[in-house]
Amino acid sequence: MTTSPPTADLVRRQFTGALRRHRDTLDLLPALEPELARAAERCVSALCGGGKLLICGNGGSAADAQHFAAELTGRFRRERAPLAALALTTDSSALTCIGNDYDFADVFARQVRALARPGDVLVGISTSGSSPNVRRALSAAREIGAHTVLLSGDRLPETPAEVDVLLAVPADRTAQIQEMHILLIHVLCETIDDALLGVEA
Numbered sequence: 734m735t736t737s738p739p740t741a742d743l744v745r746r747q748f749t750g751a752l753r754r755h756r757d758t759l760d761l762l763p764a765l766e767p768e769l770a771r772a773a774e775r776c777v778s779a780l781c782g783g784g785k786l787l788i789c790g791n792g793g794s795a796a797d798a799q800h801f802a803a804e805l806t807g808r809f810r811r812e813r814a815p816l817a818a819l820a821l822t823t824d825s826s827a828l829t830c831i832g833n834d835y836d837f838a839d840v841f842a843r844q845v846r847a848l849a850r851p852g853d854v855l856v857g858i859s860t861s862g863s864s865p866n867v868r869r870a871l872s873a874a875r876e877i878g879a880h881t882v883l884l885s886g887d888r889l890p891e892t893p894a895e896v897d898v899l900l901a902v903p904a905d906r907t908a909q910i911q912e913m914h915i916l917l918i919h920v921l922c923e924t925i926d927d928a929l930l931g932v933e934a
């Protein structure tokens with residue numbers, strides 16, 4: 734099979750679309766910024782109080798969950814102590830055992846029941862907002878007394894009952910929502926670092 738390079742037209746459309754979605758998200762900031770602040774505040778209070786962040790998602794969002802956790806256990810931009818964050822997507826033994834013996838919809842919720850404590854934060858990442866394993870994880874976290882944050886797109890009609898903070902980006906295609914999610918995740922990382930280290934002059 735031969736492959737042809739992308740046409741200039743396709744590349745231009747992709748970049749123009751991405752710019753438009755960034756602009757749309759910027760326009761939504763009056764609504765989004767308070768939610769981002771609430772999400773960051775819950776993360777900081779968990780981390781400062783001896784708690785942790787648990788993060789989950791499927792496919793590309795599993796990669797985003799790992800990316801987010803690594804920014805915290807490693808470092809984001811500035812030097813600081815490692816922060817307690819764990820992606821629930823990385824333990825193939827837990828994922829296959831729970832998926833095989835129980836249900837794939839329980840792969841994150843069961844880990845949440847094992848690991849989450851009151852005051853922790855469960856961050857669910859789902860472009861549809863409706864993946865059963867992410868939604869069950871949020872419900873399990875809520876039952877335990879952990880805070881719940883959901884990153885999604887614009888397909889949810891309303892904030893699910895089990896979600897404290899909804900960060901919904903104005904896009905409806907999975908890949909495009911993911912592109913905005915990684916921006917929000919980096920904004921959260923910067924906000925967390927500012928709270929812990931002080932705002933840079």
Ligand SMILES: O=C(CO)[C@@H](O)[C@H](O)[C@H](O)[C@H](O)COP(=O)(O)O
Pocket residue numbers: 791792793794795858859860861862863864867907908911
């Ligand atoms: O990355 C992509 C598409 O860009 C896919 O791997 C995508 O993440 C998967 O289809 C997921 O299963 C979608 O789940 P969700 O975002 O709706 O929760």
Ligand SMILES: [Zn+2]
Pocket residue numbers: 793907908911
């Ligand atoms: Zn993707």
